[in-house]
Amino acid sequence: MPFHMALLLCAIMAKAEKPVCQIIGAPAFPLLSKEGDVIIGGAFSIHSKITEPPTNFTETPQPPICSSVNLREFRFAQTMIFAIEEINKSDTLLPNISIGYRIYDNCGSSLTSMRAAMALMNGDELTVGEICSKQSAVHAIIGMSESSATIVLSRTTGPFKIPVISHSATCECLSSRKEFPSFFRTIGSDYYQSRALVKYFGWSWVGAVRSDSDYGNNGMAIFLKAAQEEGICVEYSEKFDRTEPEKLLKVVDVIKRGTAKVVVAFLAHVEMDNLLFQMSLQNITGLQMIGVEAWITANSLLTPTSYSILGGSLGFAVSKASLDGFANYVVGEFWETAFRPECPAIKLNIFGDQNLCNEHQDLLEFKDDNEDVPELRYSSNIYKAIYAVAHAINSFLRCTSPHGCDKDWKIEPWEVVEFLKKVNFTARTGDQVWFDSTGAAAAMYEVVNWQLGPDGDVQFKPVGFYDASLPAGQRFNLRPEIIVWAGGKTQVPLSVCSNSCPPGTRKAPQKGKPICCYDCVACADGEISNLTDSNNCEVCPGEYWSNAERNKCVLKLVEFLLFTEVMGIVLVFFSLFGVFLTVLVAVLFMIKRDTPIVKANNSELSFLLLFSLKLCFLCSLTFIGQPSEWSCMLRHTAFGITFVLCISCVLGKTLVVLMAFRATLPGSNVMKWFGPTQQRLSVLALTLIQVIICVIWLTTAPPFPYKNLQLYKEKIILECSVGSAVGFWAVLGYIGLLAVLCFVLAFLARKLPDNFNEAKFITFSMLIFCAVWITFIPAYVSSPGKFTVAVEIFAILASSFGLLFCIFAPKCYIIILKPELNTKKHLMGKMPSKSL
DSSP states (O other): OGGGOOEEEEEOOSSOSSOEEEEESOOOOOSEEEOOSEEEEEEEOSEEEEEOOOOOSSSOOOOOEEEEEOHHHHHHHHHHHHHHHHHHTOSSSSTTOOEEEEEEEOTTOHHHHHHHHHHHHHOSOSEEESSSOOOOSOSEEEOOSSHHHHHHHHHHHGGGTOOEEESSOOOGGGGOTTTOTTEEESSOOHHHHHHHTTTTTOOOEEEEEEESSHHHHHHHHHHHHHHHHTTOEEEEEEEEOTTOHHHHHHHHHHHHHOOOSEEEEEOOHHHHHHHHHHHHHTTOOOOEEEEOTTTTTOGGGOOTTHHHHHTTOEEEEOOOOOOTTHHHHTTTHHHHHSSOTTSTTSOOOTTOOTHHHHHTGGGGGGTTOOTTGGGOOSHHHHHHHHHHHHHHHHHHTTOBTTTBOOTTSOOOHHHHHHHHTTOEEEOTTSOEEEOOTTSBOOOEEEEEEEEEOTTSOEEEEEEEEEETTSOGGGSEEEOGGGOOOGGGOSSOOOOOSSOOOOTTEEEEEOTTSOTTOEEEEEOOTTEEOOSTTOSSOEEOOTTEEEOTTSSSEEEOEEEOOOSSSHHHHHHHHHHHHHHHHHHHHHHHHHHTTTSHHHHTTTHHHHHHHHHHHHHHHHHGGGGSSOOOHHHHHHHHHHHHHHHHHHHHHHHHHHHHHHHHHHHTSTTOOGGGGSSHHHHHHHHHHHHHHHHHHHHHHHHHSOOEEEEEOSSOSSEEEEEEEOSOHHHHHHHHHHHHHHHHHHHHHHHHTTTSSOTTOHHHHHHHHHHHHHHHHHHHHHHHHHOOTHHHHHHHHHHHHHHHHHHHHHHHHHHHHHHHHOGGGOSHHHHHTOSOOOOO
């Protein structure tokens, strides 16, 4: 029969009067067995390799040949028997009930796992009877070690509600009570170990390898989901099966070419053994391996070359077993009770087939070996599983110490399932045993690290623990200072696709690559990042700007025209120089006030003009320095009033020239209407108009200090806002109006007969004045920042110097250098004149 499965089939026998159910094919016999009132089944991969004999389809196929003893799995079988024998000797737990066992070897294969599952349900009797149904041969099953084989077992036994309790099947998929209603395990699921180490060490770039099985695929799916949630990138995620050497070579090549320095290996110990062999052949070392409980403490991986690859490996492991008396049991009582003397390797089956004894002589090699017992880790889980079944049956049979158990009750497997859900006891190991709603025990792991001991042997050194039953912040406890990392290093290895971006930069994802691969781009001007690995740069607030390192916002440089800077010093110099020249001219005119040239054209207006020019030079100083509320109002009003006073004086002098010429005509009496009093009143009236304009300006919308943040991004221009644009341009417009009027009148009087006609000089001065202020307008509008103020000061100084030089320089020339011309006759044109 294919796969040698013992199947129940109801056949109508030719000579029989009634139908009889009979097993077709050869039954599968347990490797180890013992009869009892209650039978607990077991299935372990006591041998790890299987060989299928050739099939010629002409005769019944021979059973597969199992080889290569897996000592760890053999210890599991021994632990199961040890716990059963301990319970059978107990006076408090099932005192008058004996427990038997039927332990099968599935040889690490899904095919033999199915065969073992069928045998555990059917037993090994050839004929069932008239009714093709009977109670299962076992009341509960312990096993299997690997998740894939356990899934096969659970799905097969599930419809019959036979409880399966695994000691090491951690696949999260087995948590589904809908698919596996009668499955239990004395170990936590992969859900916890897949997530716990994901983010702790800050690795953002990892590789991942898994077994192509339910265990590997489901565990890796949980890990990948957790990695995505934590922002960790997986460079590659490869899988292979132990029967696919070509795929294994591809996986090794991917690992070799990868840049990730951390590899998460979600592998069963057989696949890990195969991967380790290939990595050693290709000398792939220096990778930080993150392991799972399936292989991280497997002694079978300890080879002379394995530490160069797996040294420093870190992973979760089941705590070491602490079973009193077990070490002595495996080298003594076990071989005396589990095997009959005539068959030292296996108990004789019901047919007395001596060939089975010969097939398992390889187990005798471990008869006197117990050195590995102190390192056993899953044995305590099997121990707790056996006791869980015993406690469930004990509760069902209502056993009591004095009276024993009620043997009249017939125990059904489904009833054991119901009572297993309720067990809660403390085992001799000190562990609390109970099952949650998914049938799993609380996830508790040691964190172990592959290290070299003082004698040079590899040790699985505990460096922390994980307990899912504790509150969230207390579940993971690790001592990083005692961890030895890959390559013997004491520092946590760095595994990133791109180096961290320092403050002052941001991460820019590389096109076509995971988000963990990025370039570091410096923040733009005015933006900062003060954290490592910033995704974005933050814009500095309005009055702040980024520093040179782009990691801090600092106050922007406030710019205004300073007295101490070069431009300010130059402008102050010319301003004071203008004041000095004006004072000098005034002193000269005061000394020569009785000379004809000073008296001509109303000396009083000349002195008033000099005074106003001095104010014009001085008012330019109010434009230098930090703008304040008072300085802003002062600079514009002082400028407007002083310049109107100046132009009014010039206009008065122009009118005096025109009136004087009119007065020389016969019958003219015009000078009496424009005498000194009228001249003073005209200057006062014209100036008063500007004062009124300034007062209205200051009371409605006065100038004020203003921080200009728009002109420059990196600095603040502190300037005076004019407040009311109408007021500002009204002040300038009035000055311009007077200047144009003065220019027109002076131009008309330029050719009047006189040796010293002042009108021509006034014309020239007004021409300069108007030219300066006409060019000022576009320069003022287009000049940035403090240069706007500089342009305004330049216009004030240039027009002031123009008036000073054009009007007073010719007079000073005559007074100082040509005193002979400073006579009334010369001024009245009664002497031959020389061109000036």
